[in-house]
Amino acid sequence: DTEVTQTPKHLVMGMTNKKSLKCEQHMGHRAMYWYKQKAKKPPELMFVYSYEKLSINESVPSRFSPECPNSSLLNLHLHALQPEDSALYLCASSQFALVRYEQYFGPGTRLTVT
Amino acid sequence: DAKTTQPPSMDCAEGRAANLPCNHSTISGNEYVYWYRQIHSQGPQYIIHGLKNNETNEMASLIITEDRKSSTLILPHATLRDTAVYYCIVRVPGTASKLTFGTGTRLQVTL
Numbered sequence: 001d002t003e004v005t006q007t008p009k010h011l012v013m014g015m016t017n018k019k020s021l022k023c024e025q026h027m028g029h030r031a032m033y034w035y036k037q038k039a040k041k042p043p044e045l046m047f048v049y050s051y052e053k054l055s056i057n058e059s060v061p062s063r064f065s066p067e068c069p070n071s072s073l074l075n076l077h078l079h080a081l082q083p084e085d086s087a088l089y090l091c092a093s094s095q096f097a098l099v100r101y102e103q104y105f106g107p108g109t110r111l112t113v114t
Numbered sequence: 115d116a117k118t119t120q121p122p123s124m125d126c127a128e129g130r131a132a133n134l135p136c137n138h139s140t141i142s143g144n145e146y147v148y149w150y151r152q153i154h155s156q157g158p159q160y161i162i163h164g165l166k167n168n169e170t171n172e173m174a175s176l177i178i179t180e181d182r183k184s185s186t187l188i189l190p191h192a193t194l195r196d197t198a199v200y201y202c203i204v205r206v207p208g209t210a211s212k213l214t215f216g217t218g219t220r221l222q223v224t225l
Contacts, residue, residue, distance in 0.1 A: 004157070031211060042201065042215035043158060056212060090157050099148070100207030105157025 004106035006091050012112045015081060021109045023074040023091030029104075031097035032074040034066060035090040037108070043090055049074060050097035081113045115214060116141040116204040123220040126196075132189040134219050136202030139183040146207050147178060147185050150215070151198040158201065158215070161187065192223045 035043040048056035065077040094101040119137040126132040149161040
């Protein structure tokens, strides 16, 4: 099973809402990632977790709060977002957090902030 | 990381070979070339990687020039399902897994 699943597929939220995105993999991978992709732009890395610990934060605003409760799950908690945060949020995993290991991506959650 | 340059778009007829170039003239000796693609409305997908020898797998072939300043991804018999944005990334394999996607090449495969 080489699948990364993400829920929900679509999410619409107001600027005062709190919501969470969920990502799951059962490949035994020890690295998980969050990327943000605006329309017609390439994905941009947000966070990297390695062995359930945050190893890279690409200067992401604190209104995005990642969490890795166990090796199979990755969450992204959202609070007080702005309309410009509307984007496709992609989760990925790899065996370890090194470039040589192929990253497997989920289908993404399309977020709209109103 | 070495900077990469790719043409913004290319067309290819179905059944023909698609040859996607990537320029990486500042590549260092220990950097590999990685290719990913992103089909519309899906997450990116790994295709292939290489250091200096030509590489082939079930999806594609990767040809790296002898001076390693450029490479070409070859899809030998393109199908409509290969329509996607193709990203060329240059990285040292043992470094932290920060994939930086450039603007890529949008390949349109047509009938």
